[in-house]
Amino acid sequence: MLFCRYRGLCAGRYIGIAARPPVRPAILRNIMSAIPPLKSMCGRYSLTCIDDLGRRFRVFVPEIGLRSRFNVPPGSEMPVILPEGGEGRLSLMRWGLIPAWAKDPAIGRRLINARAETLTEKPSFRSLVRRKRCLVPATGFYEWNISGRGRIPYYIRMKDDCLCAFAGLYDEWQSPAGVLLKTYAIITTEPNDLIRPIHSRMPAILRREDEGRWLQPGPLTAEEIRTMLAPRPAEDLEAYPVSLEVNNPEHDGEHLTRRAAMQVVPRHP
Template identity: 40%
Template sequence: MCGRYSFSTSKAKLEAELGTTLEIEDDELQYNYNIAPTQRAYIVSNQAPGALQLFQWGLIPSWSKDPKMGGKMINARAETVLEKPAFRNAIRQRRCLVLADSFYEWKKEGKDKTPFRILPAQGELLVMGGIWETWRGEGKVIHSFSIITTGPNAEMMPIHDRMPLVLPDRESRQLWLEERNPALIEEMLHVPADGLLKMYQVSDTVNSVRNNGEELHEGL
């Protein structure tokens, strides 16, 4: 799964990799070194492909009676996303790019869990495939998203048996936002190619969402 990630990226880098001009300044970007479920984070949706939007992490289906349901739906498995009632409409109609610089994963060794920071091998923007929804109720409107996960590629396999769906280039990102054919969407739901990522061990201070600063990116 993907249960924690980070965003600390400049406007120039976002614009260069997304191929668009963003109406936001560097000092307006909200950096978060320890993004956790139910927090708001940056996405680019198929509804507004030229804009950064802050949506809540943890998809709340439009038909749900309980907005707290989103905390349990931070990931959508690629193998079942086209069939699951909570996800099947969103994957066909409401896809998004989830923007990050890295994600964290914990390697289990007996009773111990060792945290690793995982990021694109060449320092690129980390763009993950996601789906989004709009929930209305209790006098409020909540825009939320889930991150699509797949089985592991070669570099992730020693760490964990799941990983985010990584969209490594403009072509794959554009297809993710624009494609409408369910069969072609399904073709995109594959394990990311080997060699896309690098990783290193970080301090277990990342375990607590109360910790949030540049030091979380420091290797051991």
């Protein structure tokens, strides 16, 4: 019975609510294909240390085939932590927010990120920041620096913690065919001194002491939002160049997160 409290889309089926009809794979593929991955300001991250998820976030992790992912692109089905009974609940969601009011699921292509500075102004996020906040577990993220050498990928991670939590927003959208899609966006903030030479934005990485408050239902004050979503100090993170293989979202593997020598991107006429 406990298992059916954890709902999500996994392996082409809907998990958790017996009253809903099963999702036909063909319908699911059609809905998903309407929201292809795209490049954006913070558009790739990693999630490893899967065995530590339950302990780190104090949630039950059901047997839903979670595995380490070293190169997560938009459009991926990934675990997020939702509020439930003052604690948290793990759910699989698709990265690329589709608001409940959306008429076209393709909007998820544009809503993989939400800027911390304008959360209370944008119609897509204004109501969600009051009542649908989530944690996005991660072990690091990628940003690309454009320079004379070309577009060079960097991997950024916490120095002293395998798992961290990006601040996120989520929603549920139902298609005319009755297919329920649960989706999320990662909140971004201004870069710290470490990230600024690499990129103009970074994910909002919550401090551990703020994770519970972020999950609590109900509105936050403007000061709480500003404080929680401020960039983490540069000394908490490390950044280094990695292989150009990470440019291809189909590539995955631990080698993608290893430090690489600075490379020159070939230029084609």
